[in-house]
Amino acid sequence: MADKPQKGEILGVPYNFERPSLGRMLSSYWKPGQKMLVKKPFGVGYTLNLANWRSWVVVAVVAVLLWQERSSSASDPDFEDDDDEDDGPVEVIVD
Numbered sequence: 001m002a003d004k005p006q007k008g009e010i011l012g013v014p015y016n017f018e019r020p021s022l023g024r025m026l027s028s029y030w031k032p033g034q035k036m037l038v039k040k041p042f043g044v045g046y047t048l049n050l051a052n053w054r055s056w057v058v059v060a061v062v063a064v065l066l067w068q069e070r071s072s073s074a075s076d077p078d079f080e081d082d083d084d085e086d087d088g089p090v091e092v093i094v095d
Helices: 022-029 053-075
Strands: 007-010 013-016 037-039 046-048
Touching: 022 037, 022 046, 046 053
Parallel strands: none
Antiparallel strands: 007 013, 037 046
16 A cells, blocks of 8 residues: 655645654744744644744734633623523424
8 A cells, every 4th residue: 555645735735744743843833934824733734823923913812802702701690601590491383
């Protein structure tokens, strides 16, 4: 049986299934002078280049959105997360 390639591209999406090393993992997330997205060191697709300032903006926006979602659901009095309360059967009439 022929050996399958360990890295390459399918439909423009890169993949790499070579055994990851610590040096390759660290160097792939920090590539100064390159774009915001770089090829993943292991797996399929792209990842953020932490040497690019745009990546840090994306990380900050995601962190703010997560914080806002968690704080609004915890402080909202109308938010009911109580699944133990049963309102009883509901009748639905369809014409």
